Amino acid sequence: MGTIFLYEIAGTAMLILLGVGVVANVVLGKTKGNGGGWLLISFGWGLAVFAGVFVAFKTGAHINPAVTFGILASGAEEYAPGIAVNFGNTIAYLAAEMIGAMIGAFLAWAVYKKHYDEEKEAGNILGTFSTGPEVRSYGWNFVTEVIATFVLVFVILLFGETPHELGPLAVGLLVVAIGASLGGPTGYAINPARDLGPRIVHALLPIQNKGSSDWAYSWVPVAGPIVGGVIAGVASQAFV
Incomplete structure (x- = not known):
């Protein structure tokens, strides 16, 4: 389990550091990337995943509880060489992913600390840490996260x-x-770790004008990806 902890914490921290960082660069004022837009954020997150997967390669680079649950649901006996898919290892993956996500979010905040100090819009501050809906409809927001995560985990498992x-x-x-x-x-x-870990860090950090951490919505980006990952894991069995 020591290998799982080391590599998954490091990989997830790298993912969140770069992911939260690109959103902060685009959203916060007086940054070099301010106003860079959605495509910059999308590419930044994609490259953040690229870096995180490389760092955590020895553990199969889950760096995402939805992937961990998807692998468990797929019936695989082993995903990374020498690491069995079982209850104990699953708990180790989940714990490491959450710890890494919180570390990465804290480091991203440290990089942009002075910009956070000057930001007046609470929504912009929370938006760098966690996700939120453009049209709040918990049921449909949940469906969106299920479908998007299904695509991620299903393709990863087939790949x-x-x-x-x-x-x-x-x-x-x-x-x-x-x-x-x-x-x-x-x-x-x-x-789930990508959203919940940074949301907890947002709640804990002494950021001026940060406002609410929007806990009413927080279940959607946790439950939706887990459900999507499990469905993907089950569906992948038909393609093995």
Whole structure:
């Protein structure tokens, strides 16, 4: 389990540092990337996944509880060489992903600390840490996250059947595609740790004008991706 903790914490921290960082660069005032737009955010998150997968390669680079649950639901006995898919290892993955997400969010805040100090819009501050819907409808927001995460985990599991050196790049480009195509309604969390870890950090940090952490919505980017990941895991069995 030590290997799982080390690599998954590091990989997830890298993912969130770069992911939260690109949103902060686009949304916060007086940054070099201010106003860069949705495509910059989508590409930034895709490349963040690319980096995170490389860092966590020894554990199969889950860096996402939805992927962990998807692998468990797929019936796989082993996903990364030498690491069995079982209850104990699953708990280790989930814990490491949450810890890494919180570390990454804290580091991104440290990079943009002075910009956060000057930001007046609470929505912009929370939006750098966590996702939120453009049209709030919890049921349909949930459906969006289920579908988007299904695409992510289903393709990852099928890709895993044909290992290739371009794996990290392929997953990164998949995340860009999901962001560009399916990310508009909710900001595409597609990763419970990606949303919940930074949301907790947002609640804890002493950021001026930060406002609410929007806990009323927080269940959507956690439950939706888990359901989408499990469905993808079950569906992938028909293609093995």
